[in-house]
Amino acid sequence: MHIPDGYLSPVTCAVLYGASAPFWYVALRRVKKFLTTRLVPLMSVVAALTFVIMMFNLPLPGGTTGHAVGVALATILLGPWASILAVSIALLIQAVFFGDGGITTLGANCFNMAIVGSLVAYAVYRVGAGRAALTSPRRVAAAALAGYTAINAAAFCAAVEFGIQPWFFKDPSGAPLYAPYPLGIAIPAMMIGHLTFAGLAEFVLSAGVVAYFQRTNPSLLKLTAPGASPADQEMSPLAWESTWNAVRPLGAALALLLVLTPLGILAGGTAWGEWSARDFSSPQTRERIAAASQDQAPPVQPPRGLERLCSVWTAPFPQYAPAFVRRPAVGYTLSAMFGSGVIILVCLIGGWLASRGRREPSAGG
C-alpha cells in the first residue's frame, strides 16, 4: 500500500501532490481553529501514535497476522480533518526515516490513505452508526465496516494510479517506464490482498478498539457521534460479547459475498428473463431462450417496450464489465465487488433513514 519511489511517473506524483494540497490546507486550518494552541502537542503525539499503531501485528482469523493503517480508528477518535493530518505526518516520517513509501510518491500515499481513507471512513462510520448510543454494538459494526471500506477505497485508488501508468508513460520501444501492469491486472492484484488480509486487519483493529473504548471510556467516541442517544451506560462483560457477536455476521456476509463472486463466471449463458433487445435477433440466443422456456418460441421482434426502455439507462458497468477491463472474468469480479459494496451502502442508508423516521415522531410527541 505504501507506494515506493519509481512506481509512479513524476507527472502522476505532481498531480497527486496537487490534489492533496487543498485537503492539507483545509485540514490544517480547521484543526488549528479547533485546537488553537493545543495543535502542536496533540498532533505531534497523535501522529507518533498513528505511526506506532501501524507497527502492531494484528492477529487475524485463520491464524495469520497483518498490519493495519489505523485510518478509520484515527477518524473515529479525532474526526476526518485531524486524521488527515495525523496519518499524513506518520506517512511522511515512515517515508523519509524508515524508507517505507517513497518521497516522490508521498503525495500519492497521503492522498490514498490519509485523505481518501479518512473521508471514506468518516462517511461510512457516520452513516453506519447513525444516532446509536455510544455503547451500542451498531457502532462497533460501523467502525469495522468503516475500516474495511476505507482501506479498500485507498487500495483501489493506488491500483488505478498503478494501472494508468502503462497507458501514458512508455519508452520509444513501447516498454512501460513505471508500474508495468494495466488496470485489468493492477486492480485485481491490489484488491485481492486488500479485500482479504489488509481489509481484515483494519476491520479487526477498528472494531476491537471501538469496543474496548465502549467498555472503558466511551467519551472518547463522542467527537464523531453528534446526536448519539444519551442512553449510555457502562457496558457489562455480556455487552462486550455482544459487540463481537454484532460484527461476526457482518464479516461472514462480506466474506460469503466475495467468495461466491467467482461462481458467476462459471455459470454460462444469460439468466432467464435478463435478455437484451439484441438477443431476439440472434438465432443462437433465440434457441437458448426457447430451450430455457419449456420450448416456447420467443417473439420474432423484440417487445417494443423493451426496445424503447433499454436505451433509457446505461449502467456504469454495462454487461458487468467496465470498458477499461478487457478480460470479462476480471470485469465481472470487479463489478460484483463494486455491486456488493453499493448494496451494503444502500441498506445502511435505508436503515439510517428508517431509524430517523421512527425517532422523529416520538421526539415530537
Add this chain to the structure above:
Amino acid sequence: MNFLERTLSSFVNAMERALYAEELAQANGLLQRLDPRIKVVSMLALVIAVAMAHKLWVIGAVFAGAVLLAVSSCIPLASLARRAWIPVLLFTGIIALPAPFVVPGREVWRIPWLAWPITAQGLSSAGYLISRVETAATLSLLLILSTPWSHVLKALRVFRMPVVLVVILGMAYRYIFLLLASAHAMLESRRSRLVGKLEGPERRRLAAASVGVLISRTLEMSGDVYDAMLARGFRGEVRVLDDFRTTPLDWIMLAVLAALAAAAFYGGSR
C-alpha cells in the same frame, strides 16, 4: 512466532534502526560533513532525475554515483544491502517478475515446455522498475544515514515548509520512541504473564485492548505535554533556530551533485 513476539520484534527493529542511523550520522565521512540543506536538495534532485530518466544506463549511472557516495561516507555497503537492496529486490522483484511475460512486445525468447513468450519490452519495463526503486531507496537511505533527523527537519525549511509542521514532525519523532518504549514494556509484561496458548478471539481482544490502552495513555500524555509547554512559556507560536553554516566543501559538493542530477535529466530525457 505469535503476534506478541512479532510486534515486539518490529518495535525493537525500529528502535535499533534509529540508533544505527544516529551512530552513522556521527561518523567522519563525506556526506556527514555536508550542510543538511545541501544534502536534502541534492538528494531530492537526484531522486527526481531518476524518476524522470527514460534510459536504464542513466539510472545505473546515478546508482553507481550513490554507491560511491556511500563508500566515501563510511556507510557500509552491507548495511545498504540489508536495509535497501535486498528488501527492495525481494518486494519489487516479485512484482516485476510477471512483466516480461505480460507486457506485449517483440518476443526474444520462449520458455521451453511452458511455451511462455518473453518480450523485450517486458524485460525493459521490469528493469526500469527495479533499477528506479533500488536507486531512489539508496539515495533516501544515504540521506538519513548521514544526517540526524532533527537536521533533516530543519533543512526542510529550505522548501518553505511551515514552521509549525517542522515542529510537529520533530516532536512526533521524539514521541515515537517514547510510545515504542511504552508499548514494548506493556506487551513484554503481558507476554511474561501469558501461560498456554490464546484462542483467536482472545488474541484479537488482547491486541485491540493493547492499542486502546496505548491510545488512552497517549491522549492523556498530550495534555501533560501541553501543560509542560505552557509552564515553559509556550503561547502558540513556534520558532526554529536556523543555525546551519556552509563551507567551501558544501558548495563544491552541491556543484558536483547538481551536475550529476542535470546530466541525468539531460541524458535520461533524450
